[in-house]
Amino acid sequence: xxxxxxxxxxxxxxxxxxxxxxxxxxxxxxxxxxxxxxxxxxxxxxxxxxxxxxxxxxxxxxxxxxxxxxxxxxxxxxxxxxxxxxxxxxxxxxxxxxxxxxxx
Numbered sequence: 280x281x282x283x284x285x286x287x288x289x290x291x292x293x294x295x296x297x298x299x300x301x302x303x304x305x306x307x308x309x310x311x312x313x314x315x316x317x318x319x320x321x322x323x324x325x326x327x328x329x330x331x332x333x334x335x336x337x338x339x340x341x342x343x344x345x346x347x348x349x350x351x352x353x354x355x356x357x358x359x360x361x362x363x364x365x366x367x368x369x370x371x372x373x374x375x376x377x378x379x380x381x382x383x
Contacts, residue, residue, distance in 0.1 A: 281306040287345045297334040304363040315356035318363035328362040335360050
């Protein structure tokens with residue numbers, strides 16, 4: 280699901296300057312597979328993501344329709360776009376570990 284959504288997003292948004300810098304980092308389906316949380320990262324941070332979110336929402340219907348054609352399922356899940364704060368924490372931990380490694 281992640282690869283499919285990342286590829287479809289990339290294809291549909293490549294000509295939209297307002298969405299440059301957005302990267303699909305992970306995808307999570309709820310238990311009944313009716314909602315798909317799509318997590319994005321941007322180096323502009325959460326505020327930058329909120330600014331891009333309105334433009335991103337314009338792609339939701341076409342992205343969902345393209346996803347329905349790609350997956351073998353009767354229904355396409357509703358897409359919810361979120362900022363990936365987990366990736367920010369992961370990067371911070373990696374930087375901290377690298378600095379400790381360099382000092383030791």
